[in-house]
Amino acid sequence: MSEIRGNKVTFNPNKLVLTAGATSANETLMFCLANPGDAFLLPTPYYPGFDRDLKWRTGAEIVPIQCTSSNGFRITQSALEESYKLAKTRNLRVKGVLVTNPSNPLGTALTRNELELLVSFVAEKGIHLISDEIYSGTVFNSPKFVSVMEVLIENNYMYTEVWDRVHIVYSLSKDLGLPGFRIGAIYTNDEVIVSAATKMSSFGLISSQTQYLLSAMLADKKFTKKYISENQKRLKKRHAMLVKGLESTGISCLESNAGLFCWVDMRHLLKTNTFEAEIELWKKIVYEVKLNISPGSSCHCTEPGWFRACFANMSEDTLNLAIQRIKIFVDSSDVIGTNIDQSNQTNQNTSTSLKKKLFAKWGFRLSFNDRER
Numbered sequence: 001m002s003e004i005r006g007n008k009v010t011f012n013p014n015k016l017v018l019t020a021g022a023t024s025a026n027e028t029l030m031f032c033l034a035n036p037g038d039a040f041l042l043p044t045p046y047y048p049g050f051d052r053d054l055k056w057r058t059g060a061e062i063v064p065i066q067c068t069s070s071n072g073f074r075i076t077q078s079a080l081e082e083s084y085k086l087a088k089t090r091n092l093r094v095k096g097v098l099v100t101n102p103s104n105p106l107g108t109a110l111t112r113n114e115l116e117l118l119v120s121f122v123a124e125k126g127i128h129l130i131s132d133e134i135y136s137g138t139v140f141n142s143p144k145f146v147s148v149m150e151v152l153i154e155n156n157y158m159y160t161e162v163w164d165r166v167h168i169v170y171s172l173s174k175d176l177g178l179p180g181f182r183i184g185a186i187y188t189n190d191e192v193i194v195s196a197a198t199k200m201s202s203f204g205l206i207s208s209q210t211q212y213l214l215s216a217m218l219a220d221k222k223f224t225k226k227y228i229s230e231n232q233k234r235l236k237k238r239h240a241m242l243v244k245g246l247e248s249t250g251i252s253c254l255e256s257n258a259g260l261f262c263w264v265d266m267r268h269l270l271k272t273n274t275f276e277a278e279i280e281l282w283k284k285i286v287y288e289v290k291l292n293i294s295p296g297s298s299c300h301c302t303e304p305g306w307f308r309a310c311f312a313n314m315s316e317d318t319l320n321l322a323i324q325r326i327k328i329f330v331d332s333s334d335v336i337g338t339n340i341d342q343s344n345q346t347n348q349n350t351s352t353s354l355k356k357k358l359f360a361k362w363g364f365r366l367s368f369n370d371r372e373r
């Protein structure tokens with residue numbers, strides 16, 4: 001953790017609680033910090049899994065901090081205040097703000113200014129700040145990753161009340177590409193939370209065999225350093241490939257410097273400026289172009305027409321093929337308004353249509369998770 005943060009912050013192992021991935025870390029923090037009906041404020045768009053991880057079993061609520069494309073989806077003071085007000089009008093007690101740095105789905109790292117704004121906001125309101133830094137090792141372009149811990153130290157928050165109210169979530173699922181190993185962590189300066197989270201971690205332990213294997217692997221400093229820098233180099237190359245490829249089809253992406261995905265602007269391909277049109281376009285891309293991307297509405301984006309496209313989980317050849325398919329799709333005369341069922345009618349038999357319906361349901365559930373709750 002220190003190495004990824006340029007050794008600007010040191011982490012005390014006594015303040016670290018191991019969990020079965022970031023999923024478990026985020027839920028555990030909710031159990032520790034919020035009572036049912038209490039709220040956390042989250043900048044939109046956000047990782048769809050948060051609806052499940054933060055709300056389902058804890059009874060906590062999420063109130064959006066509305067971020068928009070007008071400033072590259074950056075967090076502003078007014079958006080924070082609006083969100084806080086909205087929670088109050090819904091009679092919710094605000095317990096904190098949760099950010100993902102770098103962001104899933106935007107692929108952007110928070111700026112120092114945004115972090116300072118967040119820290120002073122939680123200081124003023126007397127609430128918590130959770131920073132999910134699961135993508136911290138994926139920053140492949142400048143500006144460099146800045147951890148909230150660094151900002152706390154630089155702004156003299158050490159050993160103040162705020163120091164105890166800022167918590168980091170981490171996991172090896174993304175930086176080391178090990179989601180199946182289920183290795184996550186909470187890092188907090190608050191001893192009471194360390195103690196409560198340690199007790200709760202019994203419900204999501206990392207097996208001792210996994211810990212043993214990992215500690216041997218991570219102890220090889222030369223390997224981990226090389227792995228992270230090589231990974232960043234490859235992500236940078238793959239990101240550039242996708243951005244350039246999409247640009248050649250007239251599609252642009254939000255400028256980003258981290259993560260495993262791009263935030264793609266397809267607003268001009270919508271039939272109307274609505275979420276219904278977004279879903280219509282998404283279905284075409286899934287069923288006709290046969291590419292699995294996520295619609296922005298699944299991430300609670302407030303503007304229809306944005307999509308998240310992953311570029312890291314495939315070979316270069318596959319990515320080239322995906323870009324090729326998008327190109328053909330965009331170039332085709334009838335991108336907008338094609339009825340999927342009609343266009344496939346000719347050689348469609350009953351069994352493929354049934355398969356499609358089931359796939360549609362499954363895809364929708366997978367992408368939207370707990371959208372309605």
Ligand SMILES: Cc1ncc(COP(=O)(O)O)c(C=O)c1O
Binds near residue numbers: 024134173
């Ligand atoms: C922001 C964020 N937090 C948490 C998780 C869950 O990670 P894990 O596999 O470590 O549970 C993800 C996974 O995509 C994520 O994007």
